Amino acid sequence: MAAPKKGRRQPGQGRPGRALALILIALVALTGGMFLSGHTTPRLGIDLAGGTSITLQARSEPGQESAVNQTNMNTAVGIIERRVNGLGVSEAEVQTQGTDHIIVNIPKGTNEKQAREQVGTTAQLFFRPVLQLASGEPAPEGSPSPSASGSPDEAEQGDGDKATEGGDKATDGKSGEPEATPTTQGRAASGALKADATPSPSASADGKADPTPSPSASEGGSDEALMKKFEALTCTDTKERTAAAEGTKPSEPMVGCGQNSAGQWEKYILGPAAVAGTEIDDASAVIDERTGQWIVTMDFSSKGADAFSKITSELKTQQPPMNQFGIVLDGEVVSAPSVQTTLSKSAQISGSFTQESSQELANMLSYGALPLSFVEESVTSVTAALGGEQLEAGLIAGGIGLILVIVYLVVYYRGLSLIAIISLLMSAALTYTIMVLLGPAIGFALNLPAVCGAIVAIGITADSFIVFFERVRDEIREGRSLQPAVARGWPRARRTILVSDFVSFLSAAVLFVVTVGKVQGFAFTLGLTTLLDVVVVFFFTKPLLTILARKKFFASGHPWSGLDPKRLGVKPPLRRARRTVPADPKEA
Structure with a gap:
């Protein structure tokens, strides 16, 4: 099959340069907003930054001893949680302990002192x-x-x-x-x-x-x-x-x-x-x-x-x-x-x-207005030592997993792995800047489960790249050149990626709704990174591969490009057989 003329845009190619410029401008804007806000690191939850743990004991009014019951305790937990988080102290944990105690964990950060005062006024x-x-x-x-x-x-x-x-x-x-x-x-x-x-x-x-x-x-x-x-x-x-x-x-x-x-x-x-x-x-x-x-x-x-x-x-x-x-x-x-x-x-x-x-x-x-009155029984400071050790272990595990993913991509996809690695870096940069900005904006605090959600997202993002690459390679196996293969492989890969990410986002949304406390941090991070995976694949990975498909290194099927026809087992294009007519046909 003849290669397309140089400079001619194939059907379905769109304008990849515009998409790349758009996402790069968005990244620069987010980074600028991060520095202008004065916050360059994410807010940390109580398990990573430490904080204050307050124990409250419920007391009923004279003659109303039966008021200390599970219903009123649950109502008090909800009111105290809304009151504390209403001050901008996110990731505050409020839970019952026994029949007449409530434990309030307030992480270090904005309005911590004010939140403690409000917890005491119950x-x-x-x-x-x-x-x-x-x-x-x-x-x-x-x-x-x-x-x-x-x-x-x-x-x-x-x-x-x-x-x-x-x-x-x-x-x-x-x-x-x-x-x-x-x-x-x-x-x-x-x-x-x-x-x-x-x-x-x-x-x-x-x-x-x-x-x-x-x-x-x-x-x-x-x-x-x-x-x-x-x-x-x-x-x-x-x-x-x-x-x-x-x-x-x-x-x-x-x-x-x-x-x-x-x-x-x-x-x-x-x-x-x-x-x-x-x-x-x-x-x-x-x-x-x-x-x-x-x-x-x-x-x-x-x-x-x-x-x-x-x-x-x-x-x-x-x-x-x-x-x-x-x-x-x-x-x-x-x-x-x-x-x-x-x-x-x-x-x-x-x-x-x-x-x-x-x-x-x-x-x-x-x-x-709480249904019960409370007295502050004890106040203790929570250190971040244990959380720091767990975070270090989690980051080591995540780093090992990321290295193994990169090694697999390099060995199996060779030149295409460069696109995947750059896309992973783009996804990581967007995730980091957004998490930093969400701290002062909505009180988002990064805790251990949230870090776990970010690590899990590495596999989700890498899976999207693999789906796209395999669709393109399938088209090349059918005998098409690289640019038409990218144009024809993208629609089918796009459907698969969207369905996969939708299932992941739906799981994160359900988990966020039905759970409380730190598990919500995992669900929120998983949902956020899933949405960013769609953005990166659509506005960065696909346009980048479209541009690189015009380069000789990839278009010619270089052995180190990951698109070598011999390694992919390319089928020869189908050709219509010619009919030959004898010059001197024999008589019957």
């Missing part, structure tokens, strides 16, 4: 009205200790501290622009709660005690024990803060502490719980389109909306600080916004939020 979330507010910092030597009498001077001090957090303007959720609301101290209320334009106040049906601030409590006239506890409380002392909230029932008033944005401690007297955190359907941090500031939005259930509407309609008529709500998690006031109008099913918390602080508050509101 009690129920409540909205409580603020009855009294004062500075929680210890009084300087020689100055009179702050009292809780509710005098204007003290109220102004507390309000001034909160104004740092909430800003000097508050909105009522109805007007389009912020409107300053002067207080008795001559300044705007701190923070704001905004609702939809048509609130629907209704009576609370939850049967809880009326959270309306009691004059006697706010003036320090009746509950002497609570007032003494409030006056003696120093919020900078961790033990005092913890002891102050212990044993308090939702239906009882309490004292608690919270920090403003300046990091200063403030102490509160809080009324009975008006709304439980379980009544929050959703909470998220968003940017207010009107002001460009970060806010936290909340959506309540129908029961929660009724209770919220009732208490906010009462609080909006109070003077600061008794028009404020304390959002209490594990006995600590995580936020204390003021109320400007009656609120219903939807509300917004606005103030001097940053993206981080708004997302943290939204995360607490979304995942803070």
